[in-house]
Structures are given as structure tokens and as C-alpha cells.
Amino acid sequence: xxxxxxxxxxxxxxxxxxxxxxxxxxxxxxxxxxxxxxxxxxxxxxxxxxxxxxxxxxxxxxxxxxxxxxxxxxxxxxxxxxxxxxxxxxxxxxxxxxxxxxxxxxxxxxxxxxxxxxxxxxxxxxxxxxxxxxxxxxxxxxxxxxxxxxxxxxxxxxxxxxxxxxxxxxxxxxxxxxxxxxxxxxxxxxxxxxxxxxxxxxxxxxxxxxxxxxxxxxxxxxxxxxxxxxxxxxxxxxxxxxxxxxxxxxxxxxxxxxxxx
Amino acid sequence: xxxxxxxxxxxxxxxxxxxxxxxxxxxxxxxxxxxxxxxxxxxxxxxxxxxxxxxxxxxxxxxxxxxxxxxxxxxxxxxxxxxxxxxxxxxxxxxxxxxxxxxxxxxxxxxxxxxxxxxxxxxxxxxxxxxxxxxxxxxxxxxxxxxxxxxxxxxxxxxxxxxxxxxxxxxxxxxxxxxxxxxxxxxxxxxxxxxxxxxxxxxxxxxxxxxxxxxxxxxxxxxxxxxxxxxxxxxxxxxxxxxxxxxxxxx
Numbered sequence: 400x401x402x403x404x405x406x407x408x409x410x411x412x413x414x415x416x417x418x419x420x421x422x423x424x425x426x427x428x429x430x431x432x433x434x435x436x437x438x439x440x441x442x443x444x445x446x447x448x449x450x451x452x453x454x455x456x457x458x459x460x461x462x463x464x465x466x467x468x469x470x471x472x473x474x475x476x477x478x479x480x481x482x483x484x485x486x487x488x489x490x491x492x493x494x495x496x497x498x499x500x501x502x503x504x505x506x507x508x509x510x511x512x513x514x515x516x517x518x519x520x521x522x523x524x525x526x527x528x529x530x531x532x533x534x535x536x537x538x539x540x541x542x543x544x545x546x547x548x549x550x551x552x553x554x555x556x557x558x559x560x561x562x563x564x565x566x567x568x569x570x571x572x573x574x575x576x577x578x579x580x581x582x583x584x585x586x587x588x589x590x591x592x593x594x595x596x597x598x599x600x601x602x603x604x605x606x607x608x609x610x611x612x613x614x615x616x617x618x619x620x621x622x623x624x625x626x627x628x629x630x631x632x633x634x635x636x637x638x639x640x641x642x643x644x645x646x647x648x649x650x651x652x653x654x655x656x657x658x659x660x
Numbered sequence: 661x662x663x664x665x666x667x668x669x670x671x672x673x674x675x676x677x678x679x680x681x682x683x684x685x686x687x688x689x690x691x692x693x694x695x696x697x698x699x700x701x702x703x704x705x706x707x708x709x710x711x712x713x714x715x716x717x718x719x720x721x722x723x724x725x726x727x728x729x730x731x732x733x734x735x736x737x738x739x740x741x742x743x744x745x746x747x748x749x750x751x752x753x754x755x756x757x758x759x760x761x762x763x764x765x766x767x768x769x770x771x772x773x774x775x776x777x778x779x780x781x782x783x784x785x786x787x788x789x790x791x792x793x794x795x796x797x798x799x800x801x802x803x804x805x806x807x808x809x810x811x812x813x814x815x816x817x818x819x820x821x822x823x824x825x826x827x828x829x830x831x832x833x834x835x836x837x838x839x840x841x842x843x844x845x846x847x848x849x850x851x852x853x854x855x856x857x858x859x860x861x862x863x864x865x866x867x868x869x870x871x872x873x874x875x876x877x878x879x880x881x882x883x884x885x886x887x888x889x890x891x892x893x894x895x896x897x898x899x900x901x902x903x904x905x906x907x908x909x910x911x
Contacts, residue, residue: 415752494672506894597766635764
């Protein structure tokens with residue numbers, strides 16, 4: 400985390416503790432004054448959380464959301480790799496991909512995709528996966544393009560002088576050089592996917608956390624909504640810190656050009 | 661030679677776009693209109709979105725709210741970033757607590773909470789959009805403040821004692837690329853993601869229009885609204901952000 404030379408560790412911990420205490424106090428005080436459906440007290444959210452993690456049905460919703468996100472990231476990543484490589488190696492397709500397809504996808508509204516997909520595929524997991532993948536795709540294309548542009552030409556020339564096999568030089572030189580960019584792409588996609596997934600599930604899904612909070616909203620079950628939101632915040636933050644950030648650091652240290660020093 | 665090749669690629673790109681439109685038109689003839697309307701019908705509706713008073717109201721409502729939200733998010737995000745720099749003890753709280761919290765908060769969560777907390781209206785929609793956009797501004801401006809050349813500020817301090825002069829003549833120009841970056845990202849996110857605010861408890865805007873049209877199987881309006889968003893997004897980039905970026909480009 401950030402180094403703040405002027406604030407020693409004890410002050411930092413004190414300030415952080417004080418900040419959390421103030422927030423918690425304000426929450427408890429505010430929750431006491433308004434009805435529970437507007438702002439549930441922390442204890443009620445604790446109860447809702449216990450119910451949430453104890454119920455097989457809720458866990459199935461959580462599993463559905465994770466599956467939606469995982470499949471969408473896989474599809475968007477694979478398509479992004481294909482398109483970025485096509486633009487890089489087949490010169491004639493570069494303008495189509497980078498100047499027409501990618502800006503168009505980049506400007507298209509995520510909600511628009513969801514609403515269109517509902518009509519085309521019905522209310523289903525296909526709709527959710529389609530909406531998330533198509534929102535993620537431009538991120539993959541743009542990021543992997545950066546990686547391909549950053550390829551070291553001299554390294555490739557050197558590879559060509561050692562062996563003739565284009566596939567061998569691709570696997571031994573290009574793929575490792577792309578890994579740091581692939582890791583960064585996955586990290587960005589993971590963050591964006593969570594932002595889009597719930598919306599897609601709420602309007603186009605019959606399963607998942609988005610579907611669940613829609614039901615909770617109709618029942619004025621605000622405690623469940625808070626539970627889901629807080630759970631997502633923790634899950635996204637922890638996954639980013641413990642999986643994606645180390646992955647990015649690892650790949651750029653082992654395969655990146657700057658990290659090799 | 662290179663220029664010739666590039667323009668050939670562009671010709672091909674535009675040819676493919678044209679081919680897609682033709683395939684769309686042919687496909688639309690075979691499919692019912694509520695599945696896929698023809699390009700001509702969509703183009704007419706798209707035109708209506710910018711000319712017919714009833715549609716124009718929704719387009720204008722979305723545009724005004726997006727612009728307002730982006731400005732507010734930039735002001736609040738920069739304020740938090742400045743606070744983080746001015747009070748070192750808060751740096752840890754904001755960077756390790758507030759920023760990841762806001763950044764991981766699902767956008768639909770804000771929309772649902774706002775629908776519960778506030779009476780529906782322009783205010784609640786702007787609240788949701790600002791809440792979604794703040795982390796993007798905070799991250800960018802915070803990064804800019806960290807990158808500011810301290811020596812330039814020290815040099816400025818040796819010329820004048822008025823801190824406001826230093827801030828405006830040295831700090832602000834150095835920060836400008838990051839402010840523009842924040843503006844660009846949040847403008848894009850505002851159109852693409854934060855329109856979700858208009859889907860719950862709203863009676864105006866392109867998001868509401870799309871949802872209502874989808875409910876009545878009016879596919880033409882859904883697609884036209886999507887294209888209107890693409891058009892507004894591109895127009896904002898070309899007419900607002902690009903000129904600003906050129907004006908304040910680092911020299």
C-alpha cells in the first residue's frame with residue numbers, strides 16, 4: 400500500500416480505527432431513527448448475512464453469478480485475443496477491428512445490450528453472458544493491442560535468426576511477452592464484469608445475485624440488499640488483492656521488459 | 661506506399677460496415693419487427709430522438725444529467741484527492757478504504773438504494789451517477805497529484821509566497837492531463853454504465869425510454885436509443901474532450 404512518510408504506523412492505525420468507528424456510530428445512530436427498510440441496523444445485516452450464507456438457494460444464486468462472470472470473461476478474453484492477433488498479423492483487418500469494431504463496442508451502452516439480448520435470447524443465462532461478454536470485449540481488444548504494439552521487434556528478429564518455425568517463435572517469444580498484458584486485461588475485466596453482471600441479471604436473468612436483489616427490493620428486504628452489496632465489495636476487493644494484483648506483478652516480473660532488470 | 665495501404669484498409673473497413681448494414685436489412689425482412697427492425701426504420705426513429713419533442717425530452721434529460729454528474733463527480737473526486745494529499749493521515753483511509761469501497765460497489769446497488777432512499781426524480785438519478793463516477797475521478801486525480809513534480813512546486817515557492825498563485829500557475833497545469841483523463845473516463849462510463857440509474861424509478865431519459873420500449877416490444881426504439889447513446893458519446897468526445905485535450909496538451 401502507499402507509503403506516507405510523515406504519518407507513522409500508529410497514527411495511521413489510529414486514524415483508520417477512528418474513521419471506522421465514526422462510520423459505524425453514524426450508521427447505528429441513523430438506523431435507529433429511520434425504518435429498517437430504509438437503513439437496517441448492522442445487527443440486522445449480520446442476521447441477513449447468516450441467513451444468506453446458510454441457505455442453499457442463495458448459494459446457488461451466488462454460484463450462478465460466479466459462473467456468469469467466469470464464462471463471460473473467458474469468452475471475451477478468447478475473442479479479444481483472436482481479434483487483436485488478427486489485427487496484428489493480418490494487416491488488412493486492422494482498420495476494421497481497431498477503427499470500426501472496437502470504438503463502436505466501446506461506445507455502446509451496457510444496458511442497451513442487456514435489453515436487446517432479452518428480446519433476442521429471452522430471460523436466461525445466455526442473455527446475461529452475452530451482455531457481460533460484449534461489454535468486456537473492447538477492454539480486451541484495446542489492452543492486448545497495447546501488448547502487441549509493445550513487442551520488441553529486435554527480439555522477434557533474433558528469434559527468426561535462430562529458427563525458422565513461425566509457430567515456435569510465436570510460442571517462445573510473443574506469448575511470454577504478452578502475458579503481463581493478459582494479466583492486466585484479466586484484472587480490468589474482472590472489475591468491470593462485476594459492475595455489469597448484476598445489472599444484466601436484474602433485467603435479463605432468472606438466476607444470480609442480481610436476480611436475488613431484485614426480489615429483495617420488491618419485498619423491501621433492504622438487509623439482504625446490503626448483505627449482497629457488502630459481500631460483493633469484499634469479494635471484489637479480496638480477489639483483486641489476492642489473485643489479480645499478484646498475478647499481474649508475477650507476470651510482469653518474469654516476462655515483462657521493465658521487470659527483468 | 662504505407663498511406664495507400666492504410667486507406668485500403670479503411671476502405672475495406674467501411675465496406676464491411678456497409679455489408680453488415682445490408683445483411684441487417686436482408687435479415688430484418690425475414691424476421692418480425694419486434695425481433696429485428698430494418699435499418700431504415702431505426703434510422704428514422706434515431707432522427708426522431710433528436711427532433712421529435714417527445715423523444716427529444718428524454719435525450720436532453722439524459723444528456724444534461726450525464727454532463728452534470730460528470731462535473732459533480734470530478735469536483736468531489738478531486739476534492740477527496742486533494743484532501744488525501746493535504747492531510748497525510750487521511751491518505752491511508754481514502755486510498756485503502758474509501759477508494760476500493762466505492763470502486764467495488766456494484767452500480768445497480770446504488771440505483772436500488774437510491775430508489776429506496778429518495779423520491780424518484782432528477783436528484784436521485786444524479787446521485788447514483790455521481791456515486792458510480794467518483795472512484796474513477798478519485799483514482800485519476802490522486803495519481804496525478806502523486807506524479808506532480810515536487811521540484812517545480814519548490815521552484816514556484818521560491819518565486820512567490822502566495823499559495824493560490826502556485827496552485828493555479830504551476831499545480832493546475834501539471835495536473836491538467838490527469839483531470840482530462842478523469843473527465844474522459846467518467847464521461848464514457850457515464851453513458852455506458854451509469855444510465856442504469858434511469859432504469860429504476862425514473863420517468864425520463866434514454867435508459868427509461870429503452871426499458872419502456874423493451875416492455876412494449878418496440879425494438880425499433882431500443883436500437884435507436886442505443887445508437888443515440890453511441891452518437892452522443894462520440895459527439896462529446898469529438899466536440900468537447902478532444903478540443904480540451906488539444907488546448908491543454910502538455911507543451
